[in-house]
Amino acid sequence: MTKHFFARQYLNQLFNVLTDLGYQVVGPTMKDGAIVFTELARVEQLPWGWQEVAKPGHYQLTPSRKNRCFAWNTGPQALKPWLFKPEQPLWQAEQTEQGLCFHQAPAKVPPIAVVGLRGCDLAALKLQDQHFIHGPYPDPYYQAQREQLFIIAVNCAQSAETCFCVSTGDGPAATHSFDLLLDELEDGYLIGVGSEQGQAVFQQLTLGQQATIDQLDIAQQQLADASQQQRHMPDEHSLLKLTENLEHPQWQDVADRCLACGNCTLVCPTCFCSKQESTSDIKLQQAEQVRLWDSCFSEQHGYIAGKLFRPEIRHRYRQWLLHKLANWQQQYGRSGCVGCGRCISWCPVGIDLVAEAQTLLEGSPHESAHR
Structure with a gap:
């Protein structure tokens, strides 16, 4: 995958392009002491300078020495609530003069662009797709939102104590199911394209040069660092x-x-x-x-x-x-x-x-x- 570099101050341009294309931008922010995904209006809402300390029975956000917005690994939720919704109306019934009339709940949903998903989140998405779309009884509500989904994944630069995605084969690198892929560096981002929809957004961005060998090496070293995990699930x-x-x-x-x-x-x-x-x-x-x-x-x-x-x-x-x-x-x-x-x-x-x-x-x- 060819990757380009863009400076940190141009991250706002990515948000603007997505908004202009009609997407509702959803991404991570700090709320109630945790990283949660919610609708974002500007890049300042991202969790700049925060990372998590995760242990068994413990989750706490702490200031990071690096002023990054993706210096964390997970929060209590990511993509699932936006597709398999915690509360989903299925049908309505109404008493009329002609009797009881039933109506299926509408499945129309807005286009959503989700920023900040990790390799483990994309692996979970693939499993949810198998159940809700590729099973014998596809779910129209899940499928409607899935078809309107744009994904900007982020490779992990470190792992939390509770991470074990290496042993399940699902991280720390994002390898599938994304439209755009970011590696966060100290002074900006490497960006790669993973789909035709991603290419259409990429072409509207004002980017600098193709990523240098040094920048690619730094991103690769971050992935190597994130692969050093304490927990290992049996095969x-x-x-x-x-x-x-x-x-x-x-x-x-x-x-x-x-x-x-x-x-x-x-x-x-x-x-x-x-x-x-x-x-x-x-x-x-x-x-x-x-x-x-x-x-x-x-x-x-x-x-x-x-x-x-x-x-x-x-x-x-x-x-x-x-x-x-x-x-x-x-x-x-x-x-x-x-x-x-x-x-x-x-x-x-x-x-x-x-x-x-x-x-x-x-x-x-x-x-x-x-x-």
Whole structure:
């Protein structure tokens, strides 16, 4: 990929071009002590000079010595809420003189340009696409927004303590599903094109020269630095063996610590559990069916035909971990974990998914119980 260099002060030009093309620009900003993605009007809203400290059960933003706007790795959410929305109307019903009339909720959505997605986020997007678009029952609401999506990815220059994307094969470099790709340097950005839509935007930018060998070397060294990670998820072949340890004592050990709050599923960029609820106006003349985010950690999620199929926390944690790491390989050809580490840092009690998977795979349940 040929890359060009543009100075930091020209980042605003990229925003202007996207806005002129009709895109709603969405990107990272600092809010309530975290990096969150929201609609942005100007580049000053980006989290300049901030980075995160992420550990099991801990997430904190701290000032960075470098005045960069992408000196962080992840926040509690990235792209998922903009495609698989936390609250999605499905259909409306209205009482009329002719009887009850049903209408499908409109799927018209604005074009969105998302800035700042990382390799793990793009891997999650690809998995969500498989479920919501390429499955037997495509979701029209997800698909409508996906078709109006423009992605500006950013290669990671460092990794947080909770990152393990190298072991899942999903980072730190962004390698697919983007329209434009940035590497953030001290004095500006390297930019590369990944699609025809990206080329159309690129041609409207006033850029300097093609990136120099020194600039390319710096970007490559940043990726090499980001590849030095503390955590390593077992390979996918090993993860399939998790299904052989359904009665491993570690399930109860983690259940004794787990609060079943569902935080891990809410921040996970690939989880897609949902439920549906009906609402009506006070006169009972209009009603609406709404899809809401749900979690397999809730008791009601496993409640079917009068029976609670996962009554204990150990059953719910086992369902989540086995589905994510093993069963998804049969459904989608790969694990459902992209190595972002969000579930580790946003767990109130600091349960480490990687450590739990490694423990469950160490020897036989009998040996582990007496270790």
